[in-house]
Amino acid sequence: MNGEAAEPGEVPHPRLTSALVGHAAAERLVLDAYRSGRMPHAWLIGGPAGIGKATLAYRIARYVLAHPDPRQAAGTSTLAVDPAHPAAKRIAAQAHPDLLVLQRSENERGTLRTTIAVDDARRTVQFFGSTAGEGGWRVCIVDSADELNASSANALLKIIEEPPSRSLLLLVSHAPGRLLPTIRSRCRRLMLSPLAREEVLAAAARATGRSHDDPALAAAADAAEGSVGRAISLLEGETLALLDRINALLARLPDVDPEALHDLGDRLSGTDPGVLATFLDAVTAWLVGRLRAERELPRLAQVAEVWEKVAAAARDVEIYNLERKPLVFSVFGLLADTARR
Secondary structure (H helix, E strand, C coil): CCCCCCCCCCCCCHHHCCCCCCCHHHHHHHHHHHHHCCCCCEEEEECCCCCCHHHHHHHHHHHHHHCCCHHHHHHCCCCCCCCCCHHHHHHHCCCCCCEEEECCCECCCCCECCCECHHHHCHHHHHHHCCCCCCCCEEEEEECHHHECHHHHHHHHHHHHCCCCCEEEEEEECCHHHCCHHHHHCCEEEECCCCCHHHHHHHHHHHHCCCCCCHHHHHHHHHCCCCHHHHHHHCCCCHHHHHHHHHHHHHCCCCCCHHHHHHHHHHHCCCCHHHHHHHHHHHHHHHHHHHHHCCCHHHHHHHHHHHHHHHHHHHHHHHHCCCCHHHHHHHHHHHHHHHHC
8 A cells, every 4th residue: 555545445555544543541641751852763663563663653754744742742632633634634644754764675576574674774874864854853754663673673773772862762662672772771661552343443443444333343343352453354364263273273272183283284284374373372261371371380381382382483484484283283383392391
């Protein structure tokens, strides 16, 4: 989507989303900091995927670029900006000279890279070294910081360590704990919590154009665990049925049905990232439940170790385009061992 509006039935990109569901306390924290004239130069916006972190980042950028003088913000109670405002329209059209968005780009073969390239990260040096085109702030959104590799993370760190005046970096992260400690220590943390079920339902209905009474939408909101993005992905194709199948297998642990795992592996075969994400989300939810249930430190460490192994195996499958059926058997083997303990 490169235009100023999403196609009919298409979920709008965060830069096109003017409404923010939930996270009022986080919004107030940013607004108060900006009004005080002591705005941190870098914010680390963390939390689970799909809960509105990128939407909040664009909302902050839109507000700051629309109100370059903090004194102009005195009469506002939220970070909302009229979509008809020139700054909002330029951001929607990806044409604002004072906003840089760092994200994965395509390589010379037209394939999306698995990480944010170091050359893209180095663009921040020239961007922040130039005079703001609108005479105010220069803002950079990193979506997401989890996709920085070692070289691009270090390139970005140079700007975070020595920021020019009136510069603002907004780093979106699904797993802030995995970022470089030097990056985390130099950012103001803004941790967002999963949304309430009714908030997910309202946001997903608005994004998809479905009725609040749609049974499929209600089922997706129930299974989304506070993530609007996950609720929307569950509405695609047979995703809800797939999730039910995975959860049924998880509920049987430590018992494992090899035939059912073969069937699940066949369902996950191919290159569709959505079905793999559904599998990993369900497994993660199961592990989170185990972590919450454990009270002894050694057991917590064991479950956390399994979590890391699952995440590493999934990354290898995605990066190297490996077969997914072995991943299913490997993951359920780890989970079965965890359940037996």
